[in-house]
Amino acid sequence: MQCDYFDAWRCRSCTLMGRPYAAQLADKDEAARAALGERPGLTWLPPQPSREQGFRNKAKMVVAGTAAEPTLGILDSDGRGVDLRGCGLYTPGIHAVLPALAAFVTRAGIEPYDVPARRGELKNVLVTESPDGDLMVRFVLRSQEPVARIRKHLPGLADDVSRVGGLGLRLAVCSVNLLPGHRAVVEGEREILLTGTADAGGDPVHGGALPGAEASLRMRVNGLDLHLRPQSFFQTNTEVAAALYRQATAWVGEVAPASVWDLYCGVGGFALHVAGAEGPSPVDVLGVEISTEAVASARLTARDADLADVRFEAGDATAFALASDDVPDLVVVNPPRRGVGPDLAAWLEGSGVRHVVYSSCNPASLAKDLDAMPSLRPVRARLFDMFPQTGHAEVLTLLSRS
Secondary structure, eight states, X not given: OOOHHHHTTSOOOOTTTTXXXXXXXXXXXXXXXXXXXXXXXXXXXXXXXXXXXXXXXXXXXXXXXXXXXXXXXEEOTTSOXXXXXXXXXXXXXXXXXXHHHHHHHHHTTOOBOBTTTTBOSEEEEEEEEOTTSEXXXXXXXXXXXXXXXXXXXXXXXXXXXXXXXXXXXXXXXXXXXXOOSOOSSSOOSEEEESSEEEOTTSOEEEOTTSTTOOSSEEEEETTEEEEEOTTOOOOSBHHHHHHHHHHHXXXXXXXXXXXXXXXXXXXXXXXHHHHHSOOSSOOEEEEEESOHHHHHHHHHHHHHTTOTTEEEEESOHHHHHHHOSOOOSEEEEOOOTTOSHHHHHHHHHHHOOSEEEEEESOHHHHHHHHHTOTTEEEEEEEEEOSSTTSSOOEEEEEEEEO
């Protein structure tokens, strides 16, 4: 992949840009194997490749410049905007809609936040595209001052999105996120949904500033409509995430557990795939996630898919496991980069659970956790290239108690 921004030193985020993709994938696979080290009985499957470009389903664009001439991209070392609307990593829909979003900033008169001067309103625009061409757009603001103008001009933005490039795009979800402080984070805690609301059970209620739009984005993955609410996490590479879920589901099916916990379950990707898989008998599946938004998303997907044998609880994964009197047959863990940590690793080691499926975005922390669970022996591993052009990747491992 060739990138003008990289070549001109305007953006150097993609550290492997320009390196042949086959070499990138081989190097990542070798690095993951080296990080885990020699593990007797461990079989590595061939790595799962990705498209080199057009794979990112989410854009996190820093907004700078002026309302009349906004930039969407990143900030340079002086805190000034570098426009990256032409970045080739994003899906075609996101790539095509970014100019319409820049025009919307101008039309609605939203002053971008000036980081050096600490004034202005619009900090970031976050855009997610589903495989069906539906979009979720979130405006990260310093205050509620521009919200009325955003509501007023939202129907116009929806019309613009529908006409972009003949791609059949639709503005499905729109919200405002409030980030009042001067902090180096992408978003704040409070979300104002503009396109719909959710009732007490988590079901979307159509309406809001854009009638017919929704409260959650439907991410179609392997035939499942995974609901993604504004503050829910989802993998940025939909195609590779689908392959990751298929592989995990196949491994779970081979060991045929009667009960499964999915810890750090997010919007329920692993849990819902396991619960929906065909098998000789139903599997009792429980997902645990600290984000209440993600749990609401997972419950809605389970309801839509009529999956009666899966349930979700909001809470800390480690605290849940340590407080439980039950032990499932299999545990799926998909922790943040730091790994599961010593407490949960110790619980898994001593619990008697027969199998663990561990999905890791950091092979170094995965290796550390494996060392803390010597009775759970890794038997299979596979690298999934979620992040081409960078050194990052996902590693899926199946552990069995020796």
